[in-house]
Amino acid sequence: MSKRIINRFPDRGVAAALALLPFLLLLLAYAFASHARLAINADDKLLPSMASLADAISRAALEPSKRNGELMLWADTAASMVRLLIGLGVAALLALASGLATGMVPYIRATFAPFVRVLSMVPPMAILPILFIAFGLGELSKVVLIVLGIAPCMMRDLQQRVMELPSEQIIKAQTLGAHSGQILWRVVLPQTLPRLIDSLRLNLGPAFLFLIAAEAIAAESGLGYRIFLVRRYLAMDTILPYVIWITMLAFSMDLLLRALSRWAFPWFHQGKESA
Amino acid sequence: MNLLEVRQVWKEYGSNIVLEKLNLSVKEGEFCTIVGTSGCGKTTFLRMLLGEETPSRGSLLLDGEPLPGEPGPDRGIVFQRYSVFPHMSVLDNVAFGLEVSRSRVLGRLFGAARRRARDEAAGLLEQVGLNHALARYPSELSGGMQQRLAIAQALVKKPRILLLDEPFGALDPGIRADMHKLVLQLWKESGLTIFMITHDLKEGFKLGTRLLVFDKPRLDPHAPGRYGATITYDLAIGRKEPGLLDEIESSVSETSRFMHDQP
Numbered sequence: 446m447s448k449r450i451i452n453r454f455p456d457r458g459v460a461a462a463l464a465l466l467p468f469l470l471l472l473l474a475y476a477f478a479s480h481a482r483l484a485i486n487a488d489d490k491l492l493p494s495m496a497s498l499a500d501a502i503s504r505a506a507l508e509p510s511k512r513n514g515e516l517m518l519w520a521d522t523a524a525s526m527v528r529l530l531i532g533l534g535v536a537a538l539l540a541l542a543s544g545l546a547t548g549m550v551p552y553i554r555a556t557f558a559p560f561v562r563v564l565s566m567v568p569p570m571a572i573l574p575i576l577f578i579a580f581g582l583g584e585l586s587k588v589v590l591i592v593l594g595i596a597p598c599m600m601r602d603l604q605q606r607v608m609e610l611p612s613e614q615i616i617k618a619q620t621l622g623a624h625s626g627q628i629l630w631r632v633v634l635p636q637t638l639p640r641l642i643d644s645l646r647l648n649l650g651p652a653f654l655f656l657i658a659a660e661a662i663a664a665e666s667g668l669g670y671r672i673f674l675v676r677r678y679l680a681m682d683t684i685l686p687y688v689i690w691i692t693m694l695a696f697s698m699d700l701l702l703r704a705l706s707r708w709a710f711p712w713f714h715q716g717k718e719s720a
Numbered sequence: 721m722n723l724l725e726v727r728q729v730w731k732e733y734g735s736n737i738v739l740e741k742l743n744l745s746v747k748e749g750e751f752c753t754i755v756g757t758s759g760c761g762k763t764t765f766l767r768m769l770l771g772e773e774t775p776s777r778g779s780l781l782l783d784g785e786p787l788p789g790e791p792g793p794d795r796g797i798v799f800q801r802y803s804v805f806p807h808m809s810v811l812d813n814v815a816f817g818l819e820v821s822r823s824r825v826l827g828r829l830f831g832a833a834r835r836r837a838r839d840e841a842a843g844l845l846e847q848v849g850l851n852h853a854l855a856r857y858p859s860e861l862s863g864g865m866q867q868r869l870a871i872a873q874a875l876v877k878k879p880r881i882l883l884l885d886e887p888f889g890a891l892d893p894g895i896r897a898d899m900h901k902l903v904l905q906l907w908k909e910s911g912l913t914i915f916m917i918t919h920d921l922k923e924g925f926k927l928g929t930r931l932l933v934f935d936k937p938r939l940d941p942h943a944p945g946r947y948g949a950t951i952t953y954d955l956a957i958g959r960k961e962p963g964l965l966d967e968i969e970s971s972v973s974e975t976s977r978f979m980h981d982q983p
Contacts (some may be wrong), residue, residue, distance in 0.1 A: 569919070613799045614803070616821075617773065617799070618790065620792065620796050620797050620877070621796075621816060621817035621820060621874075622793035622817065622820050622872065624820075624824075630826065630828075631820070633827065636806070636807050650799055701867060712807050712857040712858075
């Protein structure tokens, strides 16, 4: 008697193989298509062969560039990561401060929560020209775009998380004689930190989006800058590895944040399945 | 003098009357159990004692003074759930109450002061039978152990009044009997005044020195919010007559069925 499909679970090994399957299929499909195109036209640039991809990767990562002697991939990565990490850091601090204040204090919530709600609806890309005018074409405007892009949503999210803490806990802390500051410091803040990490993880994708967008429009280095630069030469052998590299960076940052949360806040993860 | 004095208290939300004409005086050291069906204002009454709600009319006096409008350390509370801090170990959960009063700015003690607070907390945890679980997080404890922790946490401030809001409602019957023993023992040792809400009439009879039944004396099927609940029985336990439990049971369940039938 066979079970319903919703009740059938793969064991660990099968699950791992299944997880790899879509990646392998994509790779195979690419290799096949690339081979087919190159068979018709050996100079085709759209789907470069694995060999020319490997060649381009080693040029970008290992050979100093002729123009300025830098290792291109690493210089681009460093430039982009500095922007991204500053942007994420500032957004996280803003979200934490705003989330705690609006989540805990009714007067501050009444004053700022509607404002943040409206702010989060401003399309960040639409104000990018304003940022370039106000902050110039340098690093600052790129960081500000990332912050403006993700901070308002994180502020709203954190306010929600703070308000979701069971009121029983807050009342209990008051019956134990704690004042507002002590409740903030010892009860609410420690429980908000793992939720801040969750919020950061969810906003990694948008943060990269705003980073690449800012770099595409005005920059002299960076992963997004490079992709949009070599686009003019149809250099798919550079673009494709860069896209994969950016994806790997974002994915490993997500894994790192998850590991950090599990290590620092074990009580938060007990008894729940998390993505 | 009475510890707590409730005089002609009403609680209304708009046109919905929850409590009406509530009068009660309680002496220090009494153990009042509060029973009644859902929607009869038991929890509202407890929230008023906490300071979370204020009466619409009438007055609530603690030691002859109006009750403060917010929770404070003279009134401890144990809820049915969520009353311990999930991010603190068992020991820290209890030491927290000591730390916030001894370190007014940070709410955190260091060095010898910290050790002293933790020793005191450990002593209390031994009384409730949790001395083997000091380093664990609440999520690693069973429901009964979490409630023991919540009780120890509330007692560390030596409150004058302990409020228990259906503290054992979610526990297995066997565990519940153990908890009854613990609460009675702590009450006898400390001389606390306890208010305990329970759904279980037998539990109310077994534990309290005084049983308060919250019920609606008048029911209007066309406007269930028209009449509020009040204390319909106020009994010193021990003087109960045979058959009284049945009488209360049938009166309370009539209200319960009535409330249940309302949309």
